[in-house]
Amino acid sequence: MSDSDADPPDDGAKGGGGARSAAEATDATDSPLEAARGTSGIGNRVTAFMDALTGPERNIVSAIATFVGLLVLATVFGVIRPAYLLYLLSLAGMYLLLSMGLNVQWGYTGLINFSVAAFFGLGAYGTALMSSSDAPILGNFPPILGLFFGLALAGILAVLIGIPTLNLREDYLAIASLGLAEVVRVFVTNEGQWTGGAVGLSGIPRFFDGWPVLGNLSRGVPTAAANLLLVTTFVVVTYLFLRRVHRSPWGRVQRTIRADEDLAKALGKDTYRFKMESFVLGSMIMALAGVFFAHLQLFLSPGVMLPTQTFYVWIAVILGGTGSDRGAMFGGFVIIAIQEGTRFIGGGLPIGPGPLRLFLIGVIIIAIIRYRPEGLLPPQRELVWPGASSDGGDAND
């Protein structure tokens, strides 16, 4: 879950792993950022910050920092070009956004949603149909309108999918949501006269198309940087919004439903309504990621809505730790590393990039559930109710 009393994370763009996360300490009530602020001098601040983190957090932070450090080194030495590096970071940001959406549904409320790909796809298709020069319907509207349209479509679909499924037991909800996502995908694939069908939609403009300064950037580093800026903005806005939501009474009810739905009902809450709200909120965040994706790739095909896409996001979430957004960022990096990294393997291994990717994903899932089912970075400080001190709060999750 989002941090309760945390300060907003740093810009995720350049090596910000170390200073990114901040939350209450387990033993102390000082947040690491406050601990860092309390001292002077860079070295002292970093030390104070790291000291205030828990063990697992320290590992993750170090891992992210090392990872990003390696990427930066690789760029300096020309192994990775800056434009491509920024592109990879943008994709990681997109997965972070998807994970945050899933965390709302699964982490807050305990809904097993296997239709992530459908919401992602609708967000993407919504904005593409609105803004592409090639769209069979609509088209040529500014991407901002596309954003709203994509989110709206996702919200409507969430209600439609939620109505029959939200009261089902867990595994049925998984199967049913997967089935309905497939219905959406089949629909988009077949109704080519509205969606471009299997052929796909091209000619999608960049998000900043038509803006005074940002709209005139040339390809390569400037555009890649602008895209990264865009996804970071989305992530930050979503994060701040979720942080408020998490702290609100609404958030408390969601956590109660996840822990024990009968208790929530006994307390008089209309759990169905709360679940639906969580479902819609999560789906709109996923759609936001889809909007970004459309304006990044500038091309869409129904393949983005395959179940594999849903499973990628699930891996990011469970790898990182259910409910933890920092963990989800780590999970996102891993996913991108697998997706794009395997492309570079080339003739080195006897196994091609496609099957290698599948294999790695499969092995990671099995390994996580086997050895660390709570994920690599489960919620640490969020176990405590916001505002409660370390000796008083009741834990959930």
Add this chain to the structure above:
Amino acid sequence: MSQIFQYFVNGLVFSSIIVLGSVGLSIVYSIADFANFAHGDTMTVGAYGALVTLPTLSGIGGELLGLPLGFYGALLVGMALAAAIAVVTELTIYRPLDTDAIGMLITSIGVAFVYRAALQATFGSDFRSYSIERSGPIPGIENALNVTITERATVMIVCAIVLVTALHLLLQYTTLGRKMRAMSDNPELARVSGIRTDRVLLATWVVGAALAGAGGVFLGLYSQIDPRIGFDLLLIVFAAVILGGIGSVYGAMAGGLSIGMVHEFTPLLTDVGIPIGTDYASAVAFIIMVVILLVRPSGIAGGEAT
């Protein structure tokens, strides 16, 4: 009109495949107690198992029901391979896990990916076919009943009936079958009454995966073989299982038959003017599944013991 009869025949053929998948999935679901998302890829394993052994076995002469005897040998190999893989997976991956049904579900997704990756790495992702002569529709049936059905299709239906009957006999008349039904009904009681539940579980995996493997071989016979065919069918098989009611083999049979029929009857919609094309056949099956979940979550025969 004869079109409807043709759809019915097509439905029988497709249902054979679905039933083999759904029955296997249903018993695993009820006894191992989780939704096995690797079931579709288990079917694919069976298909490839048969694919590699068929060339070796086609040396055996003779025919049965129009297909070479070597094919039936390959079928058995496919089933055995699927069963073996399932047992290994159970012993090395599922058994040591200490997690709830959802954790197992997610793990099985990982297992599915591993199966698929192995197949894709070994065989590539292009379509293959069994090197069996295609002989076109059976003339006698075509003339008499005005429906086209090939020999391979009749073999599929016959084999499915044979296998499912064998399962029925297993469940009703053998000790193992009794134990399986007991475990499905009430695992705690079964354990307490001395049944070696882990052995019965292993046997369930063998049976379930062998049936899935057979389904996969026939799926490959029906269309083409490529690493995705099993997973693409998985949701339809789930739909059949849910329709029939988890835990009931007979429900799974009924569910498989129904879903298979619905799938093949979709052209009827366009025939009567409803603009839902055959591309939506699987979508229709999923919607039916969701409706069942809403209206009668226990399915046609749900809640009953196998």
Add this chain to the structure above:
Amino acid sequence: MRRLATDTWLEKTSQGGLYSRASAQPAWSQLLAVPAARVARLGMANSNTGSLSTFGQRNKRGKQIALDDINETGVLGGDLEIIEEDTQSESGPGVSAAQKLVNQDGVPLLIGAVSSGVSLAIYKSVIQGSDVTQISQNSTSPDLTNFPDLLRMSPTGAAQASALAGIVNEDGHGKVAVTHLTNAYGVGVAEAFDEAYGGESKLFPHDQGKSSYSNVITSMADYDADAWLFVTYQPEFTTMAQESYDSGNSGEVALYGSDSVKGPNVLEQTPEGSLEGMKLVAPSAALDQDNYKQFAQAFRDNHDTEPTAWSAYAYDAVVTAAIAIEAAGSTDPAEIKAEARGVTGPGGTEVFTFAEAVEALGDDGSASDVNYQGVSGPIDLDKNGDPKAFEQIFQIQDGEYVSQGFIAGE
């Protein structure tokens, strides 16, 4: 788009970080070793897997022979290298492949793709508005003609379609069922056929990559035509042929096919005799030219089989690109783009090999000085980026493709 001053700086540094990437050695080793000879690097988006993998293989072979020929002379004093990425015969992976080649590898010219839909997607999403030149090696959809900057070595399918219409008419069929892919290639060729053909016809679209097409076959059978035309890829066509046979339909109708259904796998995997008499039209190379004969000999030596026109197009794509680089005198994308079209003619000294072209260019020649006559024909890219067309008619006789003659396109 207006280039900001910073862009040029950024691009120069991003060409290779702090160290030049013109060498073929991995970047880290340049810290230690003396840089090797300069290498010119191009990108190729090829369909190594998926429905068009047969074409992918044909292209690979043609490309390799071209590289061997070119590197005997060398480009800009060094070697020519081609970085190849797999499009998986699909637009999504194709666009990703192109993005990697253009953004990560920084190639000034991209050869791609096989599928017309993929070529168009790459063009619209990655190439359009940039300085990178795109040459499609195998795409034949008439749609590419609408994009003048998208060059190609393979002729437009419109030529094929009108040839097919002519043959169907000649054979006396009044009613045709046309089944085609729902992508740019399938729709383009089918619609062109429809226009050229005078009789009754109906289009039956189908999607790529499905495992069963029995409902398409059934619909076509219901339409009750005398002839069926297939505009689809080999795996899809194989499935259709098998299912048609299973449902008792083959043998009842005359069969026709566009270039993409022709291939040895098709003949192997369909029931014997089920396709007997089928007529196909496919683009042809310049079979009589000397340079083609040399190319064909090299091909035979390496692969023990005759080349197809597709390998010839891939060969020409690489050679044209190399000549353009020589004419530009650098690997700067904009400069190459200015030369690419013109090196294929029609004005300038006729040259038939890369070595001849280099000689004709001399020290500071440009595109108008040279007219490359490819192994596939005169090329002579027009203002839409399309080459001249030659089509060949085939018929399946006794399980083999037998040539029935040639048709020149407009």
